[in-house]
Amino acid sequence: MSTEYRYDPKEIEPRWQQVWADERTWEVSNDADGREKSYVLEMLPYPSGDLHVGHAKNYMVGDAVAHFQRRTGRRVLHPMGYDAFGLPAENHAIKTGVHPRVSTELAIKSFQEQFRSWGVSIDWSRELSTCEPEYYRWTQWIFLQLFHAGLAYRKAATVNWDPVEETVLANEQVIDGRGERSGALVEVRHLEQWFFRITDYADRLVDDLETIDWPENVKTMQRNWIGRSEGAEVSFRCEELGIDYPVFTTRPDTLFGATFFVMAPEHPDVERLAAGTGHEDEVREYVNRALTTDKESRGDAERTKTGVPLGRTVTNPVNGEQLPMFVADYVLMEYGTGAIMAVPGHDQRDYDFAQVFGLPVRRVVDGVNEDGDAEGLPFTGDGPLVNSHPDFDGLSKAEALEAIVRWLDREGKGQASTNYRLRDWLLSRQRYWGCPIPIVHCDTCGVVPVPEDQLPVILPDVEDYKPKGRSPLAAATDWVNTSCPRCGADARRETDTMDTFVDSSWYFLRYCDARNDEAAWDPEILKRWAPVDQYIGGVEHAILHLLYARFFVKALADLGHLDHQEPFSRLFTQGMVTKDGAKMSKSKGNVVSATGMVDTYGADTMRTYVLFIGPPEQDAEWSDTSVEGMHRFLSRLWRLGAQVADGPGRGADQPDPEALAEQDVELLRKAHWAIDKVTNDLAGRFGFNTAIAAVMELVNDVSRAVNERGDAEPQALRFALATAASLIFPFAPHASTDIYHRLTADRLWEQPWPAADSELLERDTVEVVFQVNGKVRDRATVPADASKDELEALAMASGKVGVHLDGKTVVKVIVVPGKLVNIAVRG
RNA sequence: GCCCGGAUGGUGGAACGGUAGACACGGCGGCCUCAAAAGCCGCUGCCCUUACGGGUGUGUGGGUUCGAAUCCCACUCCGGGUACCA
Numbered sequence: 080m081s082t083e084y085r086y087d088p089k090e091i092e093p094r095w096q097q098v099w100a101d102e103r104t105w106e107v108s109n110d111a112d113g114r115e116k117s118y119v120l121e122m123l124p125y126p127s128g129d130l131h132v133g134h135a136k137n138y139m140v141g142d143a144v145a146h147f148q149r150r151t152g153r154r155v156l157h158p159m160g161y162d163a164f165g166l167p168a169e170n171h172a173i174k175t176g177v178h179p180r181v182s183t184e185l186a187i188k189s190f191q192e193q194f195r196s197w198g199v200s201i202d203w204s205r206e207l208s209t210c211e212p213e214y215y216r217w218t219q220w221i222f223l224q225l226f227h228a229g230l231a232y233r234k235a236a237t238v239n240w241d242p243v244e245e246t247v248l249a250n251e252q253v254i255d256g257r258g259e260r261s262g263a264l265v266e267v268r269h270l271e272q273w274f275f276r277i278t279d280y281a282d283r284l285v286d287d288l289e290t291i292d293w294p295e296n297v298k299t300m301q302r303n304w305i306g307r308s309e310g311a312e313v314s315f316r317c318e319e320l321g322i323d324y325p326v327f328t329t330r331p332d333t334l335f336g337a338t339f340f341v342m343a344p345e346h347p348d349v350e351r352l353a354a355g356t357g358h359e360d361e362v363r364e365y366v367n368r369a370l371t372t373d374k375e376s377r378g379d380a381e382r383t384k385t386g387v388p389l390g391r392t393v394t395n396p397v398n399g400e401q402l403p404m405f406v407a408d409y410v411l412m413e414y415g416t417g418a419i420m421a422v423p424g425h426d427q428r429d430y431d432f433a434q435v436f437g438l439p440v441r442r443v444v445d446g447v448n449e450d451g452d453a454e455g456l457p458f459t460g461d462g463p464l465v466n467s468h469p470d471f472d473g474l475s476k477a478e479a480l481e482a483i484v485r486w487l488d489r490e491g492k493g494q495a496s497t498n499y500r501l502r503d504w505l506l507s508r509q510r511y512w513g514c515p516i517p518i519v520h521c522d523t524c525g526v527v528p529v530p531e532d533q534l535p536v537i538l539p540d541v542e543d544y545k546p547k548g549r550s551p552l553a554a555a556t557d558w559v560n561t562s563c564p565r566c567g568a569d570a571r572r573e574t575d576t577m578d579t580f581v582d583s584s585w586y587f588l589r590y591c592d593a594r595n596d597e598a599a600w601d602p603e604i605l606k607r608w609a610p611v612d613q614y615i616g617g618v619e620h621a622i623l624h625l626l627y628a629r630f631f632v633k634a635l636a637d638l639g640h641l642d643h644q645e646p647f648s649r650l651f652t653q654g655m656v657t658k659d660g661a662k663m664s665k666s667k668g669n670v671v672s673a674t675g676m677v678d679t680y681g682a683d684t685m686r687t688y689v690l691f692i693g694p695p696e697q698d699a700e701w702s703d704t705s706v707e708g709m710h711r712f713l714s715r716l717w718r719l720g721a722q723v724a725d726g727p728g729r730g731a732d733q734p735d736p737e738a739l740a741e742q743d744v745e746l747l748r749k750a751h752w753a754i755d756k757v758t759n760d761l762a763g764r765f766g767f768n769t770a771i772a773a774v775m776e777l778v779n780d781v782s783r784a785v786n787e788r789g790d791a792e793p794q795a796l797r798f799a800l801a802t803a804a805s806l807i808f809p810f811a812p813h814a815s816t817d818i819y820h821r822l823t824a825d826r827l828w829e830q831p832w833p834a835a836d837s838e839l840l841e842r843d844t845v846e847v848v849f850q851v852n853g854k855v856r857d858r859a860t861v862p863a864d865a866s867k868d869e870l871e872a873l874a875m876a877s878g879k880v881g882v883h884l885d886g887k888t889v890v891k892v893i894v895v896p897g898k899l900v901n902i903a904v905r906g
Numbered sequence: 907g908c909c910c911g912g913a914u915g916g917u918g919g920a921a922c923g924g925u926a927g928a929c930a931c932g933g934c935g936g937c938c939u940c941a942a943a944a945g946c947c948g949c950u951g952c953c954c955u956u957a958c959g960g961g962u963g964u965g966u967g968g969g970u971u972c973g974a975a976u977c978c979c980a981c982u983c984c985g986g987g988u989a990c991c992a
Contacts, residue, residue, distance in 0.1 A: 085944095255989095295910080296909095296910055296911075296986085296987075299909070299910065299987085300909095300910090300987065300988085303909080303987080303988065304988095306991060308991075308992085310992085326992080327991095327992065328992060329991095329992065330992080341992095377990085378989075378990070379989095379990080380907085380989070380990045381990095382990085384990085408990090409990045409992095410990085410992080411990075411991070411992090413991085414991045414992075415991075415992065419992050420992085421992090422992090426992070427907095427990085428990050428992075429992085431990090498991080498992090499991095500991055618986085618987090621987085691918090691919095691929085691930075692918065692919085692930095693918060693919055694919085697911095697912090698985085699918075699919095700917090700918070702917080702918070702931065702932095704917095704931060704932070705917085705918070705930065705931045705932090706931095707931085708930055708931055708932095709930085712930085714944095715945090718945090768918095768919075768920085768929085768930095769919095769920070769921095769928085769929080771929080771930095772919090772920075772928065772929035772930075773928090773929085775928095775929055775930075776928080776929070779929090782946090783947095786945095786946060786947085787946095787947085846925080847925090848924085848925045850924085850925085850972090850973075852972080852973085853924090853971095853972070853973040853974095854973095855925055858925075890972080891972055892972085893924090893972050893973075895924060898924055898925085899924055899925075899973090901924080901972055901973060902972085903972045903973085
């Protein structure tokens, strides 16, 4: 082959990128034009330094979807922006003194450069950055809407304090008792903080999961996080003090098995209960120890149970028994009422505690195992009630639950109740680089919202970014000192900033009307795009971002600002790209730089390879040698295309199969097979790897036709190569566009997605296999419409089959037309 | 512990209950070349066989079926999530 055709991505890629930039090819208007809309979005990136090929994969998935949607006739919104507030830039500022705005802007420039060099089809006219006043003005506006609706509120609460980041954290940001980012053991502090009332939406956040097309594991994680459990609230009265203590239980059917009662060390009544019992010192000491124990070791279920008696009793409402009270750290203040009824016969934890303290264990549910033997205690399974009360004994768990709750309700001693693990979202942070909370504190008026017409509250510059247990903003006295919007008196601004998850909980709405400076969005325009049809990102956001965004949309819908209930109709979570078996990280030194890949092989090779490695939802191991194979493939496609384009024939119209030799018809057939395969792989599941493989097969056939036969019909080659280019376009837009342009002078991105000709997919003859007892013994090429009888006769006539029938009895013959004949024999 | 995934050649991975291993990497051989690179052609699960061919094979053990990588049961290992949530 001539060497004059050399695939040169360094020349090809910038040339087409320039056309797309000059013509603003990927921009889309908000005006309806009859086409179906499609909103394709990758999760908002935090701009920081160089991206690796794992990051790139996320955008390659999104871009492939966006391209495919466009060429199948959709009006596609595919925007980009930056989650630009946040701690890394601020920590960098503390170290170097460089303003976070400056380092963030640099990082954003670098991101823009990288996205451009990858040829990602983004509507840049909608670009946004959460740290710009034009954006956070509306973040503040949303905060005010929630505030006015009572969904944003301030309260003193026990909160998680990260001693390294020197700020409070939301529950969702504490993992195994450690700060999500810093890894430091969080401390418990009692502070006034701002919260969003996400718990009001717990039921809808669980129930509406049914309405969205998300991976089941993500839905399960959200369900578990919200932790809805159905049960009952039951009151236990302490007669000595005359106080009712409600407890939450999912097992009211075991009420008769309660033998003691336990309170959390944080329970506000603990000290009061112990007073005068002689247990005061013991209790105080235990409580202090529990409060200073870190969350991680306290959460260890394997640890031996500890606790101390309170010296009081409560009355079991169902039978009047006096149950001794204890304080123990296995009971958590955050869940339920901070107190429990303990049923050691039917709860592992209560059982463990009872063993340590020698408390009675009573069976009230009769359990029987598979062998018919009585189950040992504690028994947490299902079974008939025993030792309880004549009215309830013998009832099944479900019946007993219902009957006892009804009885409690009638007696005024309890009622059915639902409990949630989900806590309200703590949104305030004692840090600088975030969105200011638009609130003023006035000595006479109290907490006063900043009027909407005074937004945005601009984040002021400060000298010192270092947090000192309070927000660095507190030092900006000129900014802090203001007048009360209500009474005009001297007042102080709120100095906490918002969690950056607030910024990213609504950005997908802003893209729809990104340049609106009158409102966060025009509801009519929003309707034309929302919700996001396909959202793409990492599973690490399964709870935090994805739950918060769902809450925001529901709250804003309730307030009349939009009219959809779920932000993301479909979610795709892509697997990460590993190197040397591990997640890429600078510290491990196993990072494959995306820029390096683009420099060495071009963007198309990187793009196509990350989607070829394996199913996109799975983790995939990067291979430096395999990526070369992808480069070879694109080189071959481009070279063949360039050579054939300069050869005989014109354009890429399909020649009439009637006028072609059989081998050339085969080539057309292969092209249509590839169209069918790629279309199905992209339209349904994200079968990128198999779609790319199908195009490879097509190109291999073209390559063989060119190299092995001198007489291949040029027009068939042109058609096949243009088809290959067209199909690989969502993955390798530059090379495919270039080849298509050489072959046809047309612009590939403006061409409709090809349609497979069903007549050409049909074959006249097919290969069938002949099996004996399921083992393949012979093959034959037969007419596609050969009948069952014909096939059976052919199979029986086969000598290779005959050998295996010799001396045996034919029991049954299965014929699957077009596929196989299976002869079952015996003897 | 509980809840999800997953296990297929030397490697990444294909495969509506119907020809296991598509496609690619790697390896081996050949063509081209003074030589190399690039390119091109062929072979490549394992075992037996010069060959023809045969046996065997999708983590393990059972089952359903004419036929199982695929469906069912039990188990092993690996990955992820979650865990004193009453």
